[in-house]
Amino acid sequence: MDDIDSLTDPVCVPRGSNDVDDTDAVNAIENRVGGLLLSEAAQLLFDTALANLAHSKGLTVGLKDDLAQIGDLLPYLDFAINEQCQQFSECSTLDPFVPAGKPVFQVEYQVGAGTVCPAANGANRNAILKSVDLFDVPWTPCR
Numbered sequence: 785m786d787d788i789d790s791l792t793d794p795v796c797v798p799r800g801s802n803d804v805d806d807t808d809a810v811n812a813i814e815n816r817v818g819g820l821l822l823s824e825a826a827q828l829l830f831d832t833a834l835a836n837l838a839h840s841k842g843l844t845v846g847l848k849d850d851l852a853q854i855g856d857l858l859p860y861l862d863f864a865i866n867e868q869c870q871q872f873s874e875c876s877t878l879d880p881f882v883p884a885g886k887p888v889f890q891v892e893y894q895v896g897a898g899t900v901c902p903a904a905n906g907a908n909r910n911a912i913l914k915s916v917d918l919f920d921v922p923w924t925p926c927r
Contacts, residue, residue, distance in 0.1 A: 901926035
């Protein structure tokens with residue numbers, strides 16, 4: 785952990801990261817990139833260590849990916865962000881965050897507002913609609 789810890793001081797904190805860490809693509813058990821094989825236990829250990837490290841640096845930390853371990857990770861996380869949960873029918877997986885008082889941010893690219901917004905608002909998720917080019921604008925909030 786010392787190597788990771790030494791990297792976070794100069795990279796995250798002084799650059800003004802708005803005190804937020806979005807741990808993107810932390811689901812190596814689902815996305816076996818480069819032949820890396822992790823057990824569920826090793827993935828959970830990595831994710832919790834990453835969250836604890838972020839918190840030790842005064843950062844809030846959110847989950848993006850690794851939906852299969854939300855039940856175990858929820859105590860370590862401050863929010864969730866998900867792309868296309870409506871399109872891939874996985875939004876309900878994020879439901880435990882809301883009653884825990886932790887926001888869920890949802891981004892949809894190819895599903896219309898009439899489909900996304902009523903469901904997201906009803907589940908108390910903070911959803912926006914964006915184009916797939918990923919420019920900062922345009923985007924349409926659901927509320």
